[in-house]
Amino acid sequence: MEHSRLKKYCESKIHSLFRNSDIKKIHIHAKYDRNKSVSKYEKNDKLFNYKRPTAEIIGKVGHLYCFPGQSYLDNYKKIYEHIGYEVTTDTVDKTLIRKTLDKIFPTDFTKTDIIILGYVEVLVGEDNWNGNDEIKWKQLLIGSKKVAFVGVTFSFWGDIIYHLTEILSKYCHTIIYVGKLGSLNSIDIPNHTIASGSSAFVDGKMITWTNIFANSPLIQTGNHYTLPSIMDENRDWFNKVHKTFRFVDPELGWIAKSAIDNKIAFSYLHLVTDNLEKTYTEDLTTEREPEVINKRMQYIGILKAILWHFLEQSPSLMAEVLKAQQARVDKGLLEPLTQNWKACLSFAYHTQEEAWEVVRELPRRQWRDQVIVPENILSEIADTQIQLLTTLAYAGFTEEELADAVIKKLNAKRKDWK
Numbered sequence: 001m002e003h004s005r006l007k008k009y010c011e012s013k014i015h016s017l018f019r020n021s022d023i024k025k026i027h028i029h030a031k032y033d034r035n036k037s038v039s040k041y042e043k044n045d046k047l048f049n050y051k052r053p054t055a056e057i058i059g060k061v062g063h064l065y066c067f068p069g070q071s072y073l074d075n076y077k078k079i080y081e082h083i084g085y086e087v088t089t090d091t092v093d094k095t096l097i098r099k100t101l102d103k104i105f106p107t108d109f110t111k112t113d114i115i116i117l118g119y120v121e122v123l124v125g126e127d128n129w130n131g132n133d134e135i136k137w138k139q140l141l142i143g144s145k146k147v148a149f150v151g152v153t154f155s156f157w158g159d160i161i162y163h164l165t166e167i168l169s170k171y172c173h174t175i176i177y178v179g180k181l182g183s184l185n186s187i188d189i190p191n192h193t194i195a196s197g198s199s200a201f202v203d204g205k206m207i208t209w210t211n212i213f214a215n216s217p218l219i220q221t222g223n224h225y226t227l228p229s230i231m232d233e234n235r236d237w238f239n240k241v242h243k244t245f246r247f248v249d250p251e252l253g254w255i256a257k258s259a260i261d262n263k264i265a266f267s268y269l270h271l272v273t274d275n276l277e278k279t280y281t282e283d284l285t286t287e288r289e290p291e292v293i294n295k296r297m298q299y300i301g302i303l304k305a306i307l308w309h310f311l312e313q314s315p316s317l318m319a320e321v322l323k324a325q326q327a328r329v330d331k332g333l334l335e336p337l338t339q340n341w342k343a344c345l346s347f348a349y350h351t352q353e354e355a356w357e358v359v360r361e362l363p364r365r366q367w368r369d370q371v372i373v374p375e376n377i378l379s380e381i382a383d384t385q386i387q388l389l390t391t392l393a394y395a396g397f398t399e400e401e402l403a404d405a406v407i408k409k410l411n412a413k414r415k416d417w418k
Contacts, residue, residue, distance in 0.1 A: 009230070009285050013052075013079050015053065017037050017039070017062065023085075024086055025062065026062045026063070026086070027089070028066055028088070030096060031068065032068065033065040036054035036065050037056055039053075047151060048121055049155060051154045051155070052155070053065055053076060067154050068092050069157055070159055073089045075229035077089050078229050082231060104132065104134040106135050109171060110139065112146045113145045113173060114145055115174070116147060116178060120149040121151060123149060123178065123304055136150070137149065137151075143312040145311055147311060148171070148172070158251060162254040169264045172264065176307070178270070180249075181248060181272060182275065183272045184245055190274055190275055194272075195220055195268075195271070195272055196216070196219040196221055196269055196270070197247065198210065198211035198221070200253035202256070209260060209266050211267050212267045213269060213310065218302060219306065223244060223247070224252050225245040228250055229250065230250075242277065252268060271300065271303060273287060318402075324386075325337060339395065347390045351391055354380060354386075357380045
């Protein structure tokens, strides 16, 4: 991040109690205490991830109270030092992190198949949540799977999420983390790129896992670097790691490590919101702007489609068409479903006929008394799809090859596209 933008980012994180004051010294406590002064800049328009460190002034020293987590305290120490404060911090005992989480974890949490953690309100809405004021959850049956969506109101920065995952692992067999991260590759456009992967550098070593989204054509994959603080994202660090690593954030490696340590499956889908190699107009300093939020929500919709496809395990349209047409082959009504150019030409013609039926269902200008019947339109589109996929089969192509061809076309940026 450019120096001017980094300064703006850091200034936005300073507690309101210390701004425009003569406080020069800050001590950061590893203590979650909402009874202290809440910053007037704390966001109040979100269901989750809005509670930030509280504060008080004793004498000439400012005291900041953070949720216990070594990475979290270190991050705030570096932010305050960047602005010019003299900062000291507590040392965080790992048992304190777990004790704090145990104290606030909902007593009504229940067993489930899959837990989706993180940026969840955009996936399932803001109503009908269980839990408490710190951790909320909502369970849905999606396909045949019981899926619990879990959101927290505090920040589970860095190693905090390791211990939260440890608790959640007792209730599920899979955790999926949905959130946002930074990219080290200039081609990853902020709020336009969906990231996933199967490896991360965390706590001094590389770890790997099986990515359940690996075959999705809508994601970008790469190695992840788990860095304790955005303040560590300097040029020296970037030059050292950018050829090996594509993504960076403070949590992802920790949640993956905890999942591995606790013997449950893990995968992630994240939206790239910042690029460290190339300067874009959208980054961490602009993420609250209405245009950025609107654009982000469009790609969250794509992320949700990827996620729901996995959860529902929807039957392949191609597989369903081949199954139905094979029954006709068995009855002697169709040629075998192998490459057959004569049959391919015949079904291509039928596809054209069905597409024309869609057009005929739509009122023309001179047919002013006609009314569109949406169900009829959908029925004709379905017929067109059946004919098209049968054409594909007789051409000798698979559904995966069709998907690859479609994506290649969409990314061709042809000027003659209508």
